[in-house]
Amino acid sequence: MKKKVLFADTHELLEADLKRTERAALQGASFYWEGEVLAHLGGTSFFMTKALSQMSSSMKASFKQQVISFIDQGDYATSSYVGFFSMLQSLLNSISTSSFDLNWIAQALENSGFRRNKKMMTRFLLQWRERDSNIIDQDVLSFLNDASPHRNGPRHVLSDDPEKSWLTNEEYDGLLSVVWKNYDNGTSCTQVTLIKLLSMQYARRPIQIAYLKVGDICNSDSLGNIGHYIDFPGAKDLAAETSFRDSKPETHPLPDHIWDLCCIQLQEVRELYENVLSRTLTDDQFKILPLFCSKRRIKEAQQLIETRHQYNLLDHLGSELLHLPK
Incomplete structure (x- = not known):
């Protein structure tokens, strides 16, 4: 007599299959605040005391909460978050602010690193505004969104200026992602990776x-x-x-x-x-x-x-x- 074959409940199978396709553990678990230091387990820590010095206590608390919430979304690779917050830390150190108003955005757009991260910054501020509408005006957010990701002018490929990259912003971001990926998986050694990053x-x-x-x-x-x-x-x-x-x-x-x-x-x-x-x-x-x-x-x-x-x-x-x- 043949044994009866038992099949798992279809709902259970579907649920198990969906779990296999869920987003991996939130990256935010490896980022956390220690006072005014944004710590990253096994990686770079960002000392934000100077960067946050002009913010009110309530805005500072909201900013910290938004940082973790933004990372928890998991929309970007860890290396992208590291690069983004490194840029933001450096920018806020040089252009400290008590509010993300039009004046600050206009100054920030003079920074090439900020422009390269404009899309990510726009998403960061948009999500923050959804949580706290007092953080940034919609008009300012629209101004940032409409700004060009690169300064107006001739293509850098036509320039001999060593300060200018031959890469477009999209090419730069794509190459940066590949460089870090190759380093993380051991394809490129430290020396090769550092040479590439310095060149870029x-x-x-x-x-x-x-x-x-x-x-x-x-x-x-x-x-x-x-x-x-x-x-x-x-x-x-x-x-x-x-x-x-x-x-x-x-x-x-x-x-x-x-x-x-x-x-x-x-x-x-x-x-x-x-x-x-x-x-x-x-x-x-x-x-x-x-x-x-x-x-x-x-x-x-x-x-x-x-x-x-x-x-x-x-x-x-x-x-x-x-x-x-x-």
Whole structure:
């Protein structure tokens, strides 16, 4: 006698299938507030004290609630939220405000990073207004929504200005997403990812990135301002006597997500140098070495310096020979 085959209730099957397609655990669980610090488990934390300094206590509380609510929606990848709040933190630090009025929006639109994130910012403010109608006027929100995602002017692809990217805003956002995805899944190493991010963020020439040294990543600028900075070696300076790091450096602030990656790169490249050279480096020795390098390049430079030129490598750690080809 055949056993009777029992089928699960159709409703139960449907319910189980729907659960398999539900959105994964809310990303907001990994973001939380500690006072005025937006903390991210296992990632970048955003110190918002200065950014929120002009807001009233009620507006500050509403802002904090909106941040978590916005992340909980789960409409974007974690890397997108990190990039967005890094931009917003930097912008509010430089243009602090007690209200998101037309004047603040107009100033914010002068910032290229804000324009790149305009769509996400519009959604953020729209959702916030739905929760708290006093936060921003509808007219201001409409003004932001209607603003161009990029400044008027000729296509950047026609420009030789190194400050301008050849990418459209849509291309930039798409490429940024791919860069972080490749890093997260291990397709790209820290060094390759950092080179890509620096190229996208600052539009520096390849030679300026190739000639970066460890000491160019610093905690203050030439004026003594405390913060995270990068000193790109200048390029094509008419007053330069040589072509190797002899031009006026260009100092730029580092956003937190790039600073964090720089810290990882510094750790990894130090291990590389010390492993290949079979010695522990002092901080002063480490600072004059290239930020980006490879085992093969170190060995090639060591061969040239010690064998061909008969020099002590430790006396020439700042040599151009150790830098990767530009």
